[in-house]
Amino acid sequence: MSKELVFGHQNPDTDAIVAAKAFSYLQNKLGYDTEAVALGEPNAETQFALKHFNEPAPRVIEQAGNEVDAVMLVDHNEPQQSVSDLADLTVTHVVDHHRIANFNTAQPLWYTARPVGCSSTIILDLFKENGIDIPANLAGLMLSAIISDTLLLKSPTTTPADEKAVKELAQIADVDYETYGLEMLKAGTDLASKSDLELVDGDAKSFELGGKQVRVGQVNTVDLDDVFSRQDALETVMKDENDAKGYDIFLLLATNILNSNSELLVVGEPKDKVEAAFGKKLNDQNRMSLPGVVSRKKQVVPPLTDAFA
Amino acid sequence: MSKELVFGHQNPDTDAIVAAKAFSYLQNKLGYDTEAVALGEPNAETQFALKHFNEPAPRVIEQAGNEVDAVMLVDHNEPQQSVSDLADLTVTHVVDHHRIANFNTAQPLWYTARPVGCSSTIILDLFKENGIDIPANLAGLMLSAIISDTLLLKSPTTTPADEKAVKELAQIADVDYETYGLEMLKAGTDLASKSDLELVDGDAKSFELGGKQVRVGQVNTVDLDDVFSRQDALETVMKDENDAKGYDIFLLLATNILNSNSELLVVGEPKDKVEAAFGKKLNDQNRMSLPGVVSRKKQVVPPLTDAFA
Numbered sequence: 001m002s003k004e005l006v007f008g009h010q011n012p013d014t015d016a017i018v019a020a021k022a023f024s025y026l027q028n029k030l031g032y033d034t035e036a037v038a039l040g041e042p043n044a045e046t047q048f049a050l051k052h053f054n055e056p057a058p059r060v061i062e063q064a065g066n067e068v069d070a071v072m073l074v075d076h077n078e079p080q081q082s083v084s085d086l087a088d089l090t091v092t093h094v095v096d097h098h099r100i101a102n103f104n105t106a107q108p109l110w111y112t113a114r115p116v117g118c119s120s121t122i123i124l125d126l127f128k129e130n131g132i133d134i135p136a137n138l139a140g141l142m143l144s145a146i147i148s149d150t151l152l153l154k155s156p157t158t159t160p161a162d163e164k165a166v167k168e169l170a171q172i173a174d175v176d177y178e179t180y181g182l183e184m185l186k187a188g189t190d191l192a193s194k195s196d197l198e199l200v201d202g203d204a205k206s207f208e209l210g211g212k213q214v215r216v217g218q219v220n221t222v223d224l225d226d227v228f229s230r231q232d233a234l235e236t237v238m239k240d241e242n243d244a245k246g247y248d249i250f251l252l253l254a255t256n257i258l259n260s261n262s263e264l265l266v267v268g269e270p271k272d273k274v275e276a277a278f279g280k281k282l283n284d285q286n287r288m289s290l291p292g293v294v295s296r297k298k299q300v301v302p303p304l305t306d307a308f309a
Numbered sequence: 310m311s312k313e314l315v316f317g318h319q320n321p322d323t324d325a326i327v328a329a330k331a332f333s334y335l336q337n338k339l340g341y342d343t344e345a346v347a348l349g350e351p352n353a354e355t356q357f358a359l360k361h362f363n364e365p366a367p368r369v370i371e372q373a374g375n376e377v378d379a380v381m382l383v384d385h386n387e388p389q390q391s392v393s394d395l396a397d398l399t400v401t402h403v404v405d406h407h408r409i410a411n412f413n414t415a416q417p418l419w420y421t422a423r424p425v426g427c428s429s430t431i432i433l434d435l436f437k438e439n440g441i442d443i444p445a446n447l448a449g450l451m452l453s454a455i456i457s458d459t460l461l462l463k464s465p466t467t468t469p470a471d472e473k474a475v476k477e478l479a480q481i482a483d484v485d486y487e488t489y490g491l492e493m494l495k496a497g498t499d500l501a502s503k504s505d506l507e508l509v510d511g512d513a514k515s516f517e518l519g520g521k522q523v524r525v526g527q528v529n530t531v532d533l534d535d536v537f538s539r540q541d542a543l544e545t546v547m548k549d550e551n552d553a554k555g556y557d558i559f560l561l562l563a564t565n566i567l568n569s570n571s572e573l574l575v576v577g578e579p580k581d582k583v584e585a586a587f588g589k590k591l592n593d594q595n596r597m598s599l600p601g602v603v604s605r606k607k608q609v610v611p612p613l614t615d616a617f618a
Binding site: 102 | 421438
């Protein structure tokens, strides 16, 4: 069997990195020849988790077709979030917890999607269905991914399956997940060390909505002032990114992980579609507050999809 | 929880009918409120299986939005093979063994695809993963679906998972699957009783390939003469269908289930793409022989996809 690469989305978050490592480990146990790689460097939160569980970061690739013919995707399926040469490759496996959009194959494949909070929650089930044990350090990373995606089980994306998975993985990894989880989340909110571009684009994803190229970034913080004290500079790079990459509009969701409220900053057009999506006006600083909104996937992309349709 | 409808593709074959019944049964055991329905009447083979295992045919629907907001798809995902008002509905679950094409959702969902010979093979695994027992008559139907899709485990789409599933289901249903299977397949080849339209379109599926609307029908027989003694009349209805439904080209694959060879009849354009797909010329009767070809999914659609691309 030819070697395959396993990777998560561009601008990888903790789940994108960890799910690739976990799924690659599982597939190798099942007889495949795979390597977990990444479409970008791990962010500060992921680095904290990798260091804590003494695991190396995956190798970063720019394209895959120079190494392999076939790939496995985790934590994404939309081509514009994937490796640049995806169209030249055969996707044999997908494990994901997002909507399916613009994902087309010529051949049947393995596709496991479930509406849960984290890809690593699904992968835990796949380990169990196949009767494969999870090493303690990998369990610690999978735990980290679920804590990251669900903001310590507080996001509305959290399901009973995620809660169950966190408890099972914490036991295998032998950690107090609440203490460890808050430490890890805080490690990801050191915004002072991030450039303006890293802040707005470090976790951003592209969506094609009603023919418009919509870029949506998200940044976690323990103090919204840490973001908006830099608003002028952030708007400048968002506008530059729109011009350079052909985005019509750039949204930055700044999320306070302590009280689960967000503030949205918008650069580009059509702004009226964003206002329609959330049923409120942007203020004169191109911002709106979104109390209780913490999930891009569940609380931001669906209303945008409807408003842009 | 609101009621959902579960159904397979238009022009249902045995798997489309049976997988809907089996997945609906499983989901109801898991706490959902579902009803298995169908997008067409069961064919002669399916009727034989339903009668043998004393199970009713599912109710036939034309649209779903007048009854429910959400649906579960089995044995298909491509919208043009699904219910006419699919765009107005939320798809919450898919179980399928085909390529993924033009299938887009606004929300995360349950999607279980595996590259095996039959949807019912996947559903057997889902029963086992959830620890739910399969009643004997339902096991008999699922066995029938796998026999139908794999031509008694002889099609190149057959995988070790299908072979294992057939043996497990035969035990639950308490049938000799080889004797029963040949009987069932032969029940589906009584072509004399079929109208010309039923013969060419009864099992046909639409594919959008390189911007062309391609219709591909398949008919099983124990004697190719039973099909081609009617060629003039079949060509007339294929041309009429192209004109009426806007297909660019109509392909009819007539498959001899005893020796696993097929003969392809083509009406419409571009014929040169079909010739390119299979690397041979159509004869002066617009036909070509395809020895060893029995699987539309694995041996016909992929080369067409490449040639039309």
